[in-house]
Amino acid sequence: MAGHSKWANIKHKKARMDAKRGKLFTKLGREIIVAAKLGGGDPEANPRLKAAIQKAREANMPNDNIIRAIKRGTGEIEGADYEEVVYEGYGPGGVALLLKATTDNRNRTASEIRHLFAKNGGNLGENGCVAWMFDMRGLLTVDLNEVQQDPEEIMLxxxxxxxxxxxxxxxxxxIITAPDELMTVKETLAEKGYKFTIAEVTMIPKTTVSVSDREQAEKILKLVDVLEDHDDVQSVYANFDIPDDLMKEIGQ
Known part of the structure; x- marks a missing residue:
């Protein structure tokens, strides 16, 4: 699990750029819609919705947009009927990729995702081909440059x-948690003054594929990037392990 946040931190920097284009708000809105559809519109009784709302607020999404998305999810107002779908496949070098998407047209989205895989040196696989390689966990990250506590105190x-x-x-x-304990752990630590770079339920690979060749690393990251940029894709998870120095070079 160590090092999982390396690419995640780069992705979050990209997400802030996406917010300027409005794309992030669209994706956050869809997550709220699906969460409310599956678990109801009360965030206190729906942990996934609570987490989605908090993430939207942290991205400065207008409250009216959040409320409207909840109502669309619960059916109080009309809108596109989004559903959650999962895609699995392989990238260059045999790297496993797991995608979560929200769509109102499964056939269209599947066709477009398959095209992106093929165009960028990957292959879209069958359901279940890589899901077993990942565990769902809550992930919190703390930047040591932004806190007073030393690592041992944070760990304890x-x-x-x-x-x-x-x-x-x-x-x-x-900081790794059970998925349903993410918000509890986050709120407990927040009361102690902690701020988090990342706070989300994610899929963490059980094993990783080491990638030290720059050309191959660039191909993998390009595939991840174009998949994440697709309007229907909410999250992309991969099991590559790229050295820090190479990751920083490519991420700049």
């Missing part, structure tokens, strides 16, 4: 708050 307080595992990767502390 995180475990006391209910975290399953804590590791230090460079200047980042990764």
């Amino acid at each position: 307080e995180s475990i006391e708050a209910g975290a399953e595992d804590v590791s230090v990767e460079g200047e980042t502390v990764e």
Whole structure:
């Protein structure tokens, strides 16, 4: 699990750029719609919706947009009928890729995702071909440059708050939780003054594929990038392991 946040941090920088184009708001709105559709419109009784709303607020999404998305999910107002779908496949070098998307047209989205895989050196696979390689977990990351506490104190307080595992990767502390404990652990640590770079339910690979060749790493990251840029794709998870220095070079 160590190092999972390396690419995630780069993705979040990209997400802030997406917000300027309005794309992030669209994706956050769809997540709220699906969460409300599946679990109801009360965030206190629907952890997924609560997390989606918090993420939307952190991205400065207008409250009216959030309320409207909830009502669309619960059927109080009309709108496109989005459903959640999962796509699985392989990228260059045999890297496993798991995608979560929301769509109102499964056939269209599947065709477009298949095209993106093929165009960028990958293959869209059958359901179940790579899902077994990932575990669903809550992920919190803390930037050591932005807190007063030392890593050992953060690790101890995180475990006391209910975290399953804590590791230090460079200047980042990764806190792993059970999916349904993410918000509880986050709120407990937030009360102690912690701020998080990442706070989300994610899919963490059980094993990774080491990629040290720059050309291959660039191909993998390009495929991930174009998949993430697709309007219907909410999240892309992969099991590559690219060295820090190479990741920084490519991410600049």
